[in-house]
Amino acid sequence: MSYGFLDIAMTPSVRAAQAEMGADAQWEAFSGNRSFDRFTANEATFLAARDSFYMASVSEDGWPYVQHRGGPAGFLKMVDDRTLAFADYRGNRQYISTGNLAANDRACLILMDYPRRARLKIYAHVEKLAMDANPALTELVMDEGYKARAERIFRLRLEAFDWNCPQHITPRFTEREIEQAVRPLHERLAQLEAENAALQERLGKIGDA
Numbered sequence: 234m235s236y237g238f239l240d241i242a243m244t245p246s247v248r249a250a251q252a253e254m255g256a257d258a259q260w261e262a263f264s265g266n267r268s269f270d271r272f273t274a275n276e277a278t279f280l281a282a283r284d285s286f287y288m289a290s291v292s293e294d295g296w297p298y299v300q301h302r303g304g305p306a307g308f309l310k311m312v313d314d315r316t317l318a319f320a321d322y323r324g325n326r327q328y329i330s331t332g333n334l335a336a337n338d339r340a341c342l343i344l345m346d347y348p349r350r351a352r353l354k355i356y357a358h359v360e361k362l363a364m365d366a367n368p369a370l371t372e373l374v375m376d377e378g379y380k381a382r383a384e385r386i387f388r389l390r391l392e393a394f395d396w397n398c399p400q401h402i403t404p405r406f407t408e409r410e411i412e413q414a415v416r417p418l419h420e421r422l423a424q425l426e427a428e429n430a431a432l433q434e435r436l437g438k439i440g441d442a
């Protein structure tokens with residue numbers, strides 16, 4: 234089989250769990266091609282619309298650590314079909330992800346599109362770059378007008394990605410998405426209110442006559 238994400242994820246203990254649940258044959262028999270080691274236009278479109286993701290790193294003690302990263306839509310940039318990058322903004326100054334990645338450059342990202350009920354998982358090696366290390370990359374990751382202080386750039390080298398099914402994803406919408414969806418209703422309401430006011434005025438005049 235060619236299934237890049239599972240090649241990484243399926244450690245001996247994972248295989249043992251699959252065997253225990255009778256699922257090992259399913260994966261041994263997998264004959265499809267899901268190497269997914271290069272992003273396509275599909276992932277580019279998906280990534281360009283994301284304004285957040287979750288990134289897991291691993292501590293030196295083996296503890297997983299997941300943190301949220303947010304920014305303007307598309308702040309996780311596709312540099313090329315195997316490389317992503319984003320500006321890491323100043324936060325609570327704990328630097329847990331930064332420290333973890335210095336000791337172990339492996340990360341796993343999950344990106345959610347709640348309205349469309351889609352999720353993308355990414356395995357990558359992460360490299361930390363100073364803001365002035367690569368001017369072209371800095372220009373790419375800095376979103377003009379976004380109020381945040383970028384402290385470093387994380388550059389991610391793709392190992393494999395995978396798409397998950399929509400099961401158990403409840404659609405959720407941002408304020409902006411809701412505002413866009415209800416705008417025609419507000420406009421129609423305003424129009425009906427204006428028509429109603431004009432009608433009331435005419436009726437009042439008829440009543441006065």
Ligand SMILES: Cc1cc2nc3c(=O)[nH]c(=O)nc-3n(C[C@H](O)[C@H](O)[C@H](O)COP(=O)(O)O)c2cc1C
Binds near residue numbers: 302323325326330331
């Ligand atoms: C003033 C301030 C306070 C924050 N406090 C928290 C917090 O208590 N817990 C948390 O998870 N994130 C907090 N954040 C967000 C994190 O600092 C931010 O997500 C950062 O990127 C976390 O990086 P790290 O978890 O890799 O150290 C805070 C951000 C700011 C600006």
